[in-house]
Amino acid sequence: MRSKGSWSDATYRSRVSEAEEKGAGRATFKGEERARQGEALDPLVDPSKYTDQNKRGSNTLLVPEGDEFVAPFGVAIPVQSDLDTTGSMGGNVDLAFKALPKVQNLLIQGENAVLKRYHTQIATGIVQDRVDQYPYLRTMFEPDNEVERQMGLLVPNRSGGDATEDYQLGLFMAVYLTKLSINDYGLKGYYFVVGDExxxxxLDARVLEQVFGSDVLERAFGSNPTKVLPSTSEIAGELVKNWYPFYLQVYDNPYATDWWAKLFGKDHVVKLPRTEDLAEVQAVIIGLTEGVLDLQNAVEFLGGSKSDRGKSSRIVEAVSGIPIGLQASYPNFNKIPLAGARFKGRDDIWPIGTSVSKKEKTRPLAEGKKSGKKGKDWKI
Structure with missing residues (x-):
């Protein structure tokens, strides 16, 4: 794992220039070139490789120091974006790539960054169609310039399939094949789906094996895996235990809105004012959920000139229906270890000197249960 503060704008700009010069502006030109030459996927974006849940997960970095371990950047928190890259959505990775400096500023590095107290780790998935060569790919969770480097190894289809896309593959991986350190504290990560369908x-067992490997069911469900695969609705019910999921909808397709509202709840479906506003929309959603923003100061948080205030207001209005302050309502929200915390053992989750048992792990509350603080409930 790399340093929280080591994201370099200069390194990012050099990759932008390379994409413009060698890839005609396509951020994924390296991954697409590998595919054209018949090379295998880079294992960093191939969900059938590095299959250990810790390697594919979001984990707090602990550095040995004498007889103790130090968390130099605090507790890891994941932000995953699964992007539809079929048909008119084919350029979504390019848009997300262009937005990375804003993501760094609004989420991580900026003075008022909404996830500043965490070691924020970002992963990007691409959702395609089961008839495509690669129905689903996803990068590792990374905190620095590896984010955009691995984005460049993805292979978006950039063409159309049928009207239904295989979003359920990303949900499946997030639930059954990904481990999150943040869950040990009863808190959750952020999972975004960006698309229009x-x-x-x-689930289809054949497609699961194609994407995740022949042993996927054993890894997901144990040595005696279920004979009956969970439905997408059942997977979503598990997803909300460890993640805050949001569907960011491009275009106004009522049938897509209805499908996702039934899956995540209507207060977790947000219609994007513009796809180019992805970074701002995600930052405001996270800030509101973390309780570090409210509907009054979110416009100021986005900043910009007076002419930008209209755009900022539209973004805040678009996300105003989500549950606000939900993460902050959980008991351990203000107790998590911060940067520099010291631990007796590598497997400990609570620092030396805390009153909580070092082996105690607090799972996230079931949705709809109260933590003692007021907060809106989710309805699935």
Whole structure:
């Protein structure tokens, strides 16, 4: 794992220039070139490789120092964006790539960054169609310039399939094949889906094995895996235990809105004012959920000139229906270890000197239960 503060704008700009010069502006030109030459996927974006849940997960970095361990950047928190890259959505990775400096500023590095107290780790997935060569790919969780480097190894289809896309593959991986350190404290990560279509209601074992490997069911469900695969609705019910999921909808397709509202809840469906506003929309959603923003100061948080205030107001209005302050309502929100915390053992989650048992792990509350603080409930 790399340093929280080591994201370099100069390194990012050099990759932008390379994409413009060698890839005609396509951020994923390296991954696409590998595919054209018949090379295998880079294992960093191939979900069938590095299959250990810790390697594919978001984990707090602990550095040995004498007989103790130090968390130099605080507790890891994941932000995952699964991007539809079929048909008119084919350029979504390019848009996300262009937005990375804003993501760094609004989420991580800026003075008022909404996830500043965490070691924020970002992963990017691409959602395609089961008939495509690669129905689903995803990078590792990274905190620095590896984010954009690995984005460049993805292979978006950039063409159309049927009207239904295989979003359920990303949900499946997030639930059954990904481990999150933040869950040990009863808190959750952030999972975004960006697209314009509905997903499929059921899993297909053949497609699961194609994407995740022949042993996927054993890894997901144990040595005696279930004979009956969970439905997409059942997977979503598990997803909300460890993640805050949001569907960021491009275009106004009512059937897509309805499908995702039934899956995540209507207060977790946000219609993007513009796809180019992805970074701002995600930052405001996270800030509101963390309780570090409210609907009054979110416009000021986005900043910009007076002419930008209209755009900022539209963004805040678009996300105003989400549950506000939900993460902050959980008991351990203000107790998590911060940067520099010291631990007796590598497996400990609580620092030396805390009153909480070092082996105690607090799972996230079931949705709808109160933590003692007021907060809106989710309805699935």
């Amino acid at each position: 509905r997903g499929r209601d059921k």
